Amino acid sequence: MVIGYGSPVSDRKRKFSPGSPHIASAKRSKKPGLRIGGLPTDILSSITSKLPLKEAARTSILSSQWRRIWLCRPNIDLSYHTLLSQSDDARRWTTRRNILNRLKFIKSVGEVLQQHEGLGTESIRISFHLCDRYADHMDKWMKYTIASKAKGLILELLSVNFGPTIVRYNFPLQMLDTKKNSSLRRLRLHFVSLCPPADFRGFQNLTRLCLQDVSITNEDLQRLLSEGNHLECFRIACCETLTSLKIPHYVNRLKFLLVLSCPLLQDISLDCDVPALHYRGPLIPLKLAAPSKLTNLWIMLPSCHSALGFISSELPTTIRHLEKLRLCCSQFEGTDVVSRLRSFLSLRQLILDLTITDLPRRTIDILDLGYLLEAAPFMEKLELHMVMRCLHKRYRPEDGELRSLPSCPHSHLSLVTITGFIGEKDQLELALHILRNAMVLKALKIYPRPCAVDSVPARLRPEERIADGRSVALEFLAKSDHRNVVEVIAAFNLPCLIESTFGYR
Missing domain, CATH: 1.20.1280 (Monooxygenase)
Structure with a gap:
């Protein structure tokens, strides 16, 4: 029989010397490795x-x-994403499937918490469609959270798949008494009911509190914010029963206050010196302590007759140390407020998100925004994000000479960003005014594309507007640039400015 090279028989008969490299490699492979x-x-x-x-x-x-x-x-995440295999179809569950999955979820949470060591727990998150019917189980989970000395608790009881008459889980605030729990520092509650007992002494140890879609009265909220608390960050959103928000003076450690979309809220009164405030909702009175130490302010309004009108008339006069201001609104008409425009000597950064919707005829003059250079003489950064939901007309020399405001030399403005520049005449006039008066300008960035292209109806031809904005910027603005600071950018990806503006997560 002929045995070919490389066959098993030939390999068995082949002999190697003791110094053969094959033997050495075999010995090396037998050395214990790290497992x-x-x-x-x-x-x-x-x-x-x-x-x-x-x-x-x-x-x-x-x-x-x-x-x-x-x-x-350290971080225990208990939700339908982590415990149930039907997570992808959670919003399509039938009534029977809802009940079965709730029972399965409750059982799984109980098993995980029962087996967990409880030592070194940093945070616990429980997220599922639950209501007061399952209060006994949730009370046990809250007791476990207290016993484990967790520093953070997120309880998201989502309102999906429930009827309008559902009873929310009444969160057991008595468990957060200082004597029973000295470890919890961060608390986030979603779709619960808060009714503090008469002897509740407030959040003595919490530094961060977030209430979203929580049922609570004005009086109960005041009881939560009792004297002696250590809150640094307070967020309240979509609370439909709240009509008035008052932060007392003894909440003196508060650094960040966020109020979002509370439909019945009629006023906000801040007796404490909170440095950062973010508000989204309709225009309501804002009362601040005098003098206020508010330095960062972000206001998002569904509509506003005039951005300059809001800045000059609606901002409290007690704001004397405002350094960063961001205003988001939709403008419907122009108004003459130039003569009433206040001075903001501490303002360093200004961001305006404006949606111009004054159809069918333009009455808003964007050139008026140039007076902000006079109102904020120490401003260093300016951002103008414009969405023009109006009839478009690209500037051409036959449309008339370009206007100019009185000279206002500015010795601090170094960075200007304009988005949604579509080549309108008043847009070009504003950009030229900034270019001529900002003496230390390092960059004037022009983005023809708006931040939100989807907000421009297709009938307004957004791509044509972008092309017009680019050509106008290159033809008229870039030619007036003698310092090489103008940059026309076709595409962009602006980062979210929430955290960068307020510096608090």
Whole structure:
């Protein structure tokens, strides 16, 4: 029989000398290597904590050593995404499927919390469609949170798949008494009811509190913000029962206040010196302590007759230290407020998000925004984000000479960003005014494309507007640039300015 080269028989008969490299490699392969199971338990716990809850739980079947390692997780995320396989179809569940999945979710949460070590817990998040009917189970989960000395709790009881008569879970505020819990620092509640007991002494240890779609009265909210609390960040959103918001003076550690979309809210009164305020909703009275130490202000209004009118008339006169201002609104008409425009000597950064919707005839003069250079003589950064929901007319020399405002040399403005520049005459006049008067200007960035292209109806031909804006900027603005600071940018991806504006997460 002929045996070919490389056959199993020939390999068995082939002999190697003791010094053969094949023998050496075989010896090296027998050396013990580093296995993941040989790592210390705390390192293994850190590794499994980076895995999703389902995948981390699967490691328990590897060996007896791995059985409880996955339970030592600093952040426990319990939601339909992590516990139920039907998460992708959560919004399509039938009534029977809703009940079965709630029961399955409650059982899974109980099993996880029962097995969890409870040591070193940083935060617990529970997110599912639950109501007061399951209060007994949720009370047990809250007791576990207190016993585990977790620093953060997120309870998101989503209102989806419930009828209008559903009773919300009454969150047990008495559990947060200082004597019972000294560890919880961050609390976020969604779709619950808050009714503080008469002897409730407030959040003595919390530094961050977020209430979203929470049922609470004005009086109960005042009781929550009792004297001696340590709140630094307070966020309240979509609370439909709140009609008045008053932050007392003894909440003196508050650094950030956010109020979003509370439809019945009629006024905001701040007796404390909060440095940052973000408000979204209709125009309501804003009362501040005198003098106010507010430095960062972000106002989002559904509509506004005039941005300059709001700045000159609606901002409280007690704001003397305002450094950053962002105003988002839709303008419907122009108004003569130039003579009443106040001075903001502390303002360093101004952001205006304006939607111009004065159809069928333009009455808003964008050139009036040039008076802001006089009103804020120490401003360093200016951003104008414009969406022109009106009839468009690209500027041409036959449309008349370009207007100019009185000379106003500005010695601090160094960075200007204009988006939604579509080549309108008053837009060009404003850009030229800034270019001529900003003495230390380092960059004037022109973006013909608006921040939100989808907000411009297709019938207004947004792509044609973008092309007109680019050609006007290159033809008239760039030619007047003798310092090489103008930059016309066709496309962009502006970052979200929420955190950069307020500097607080």
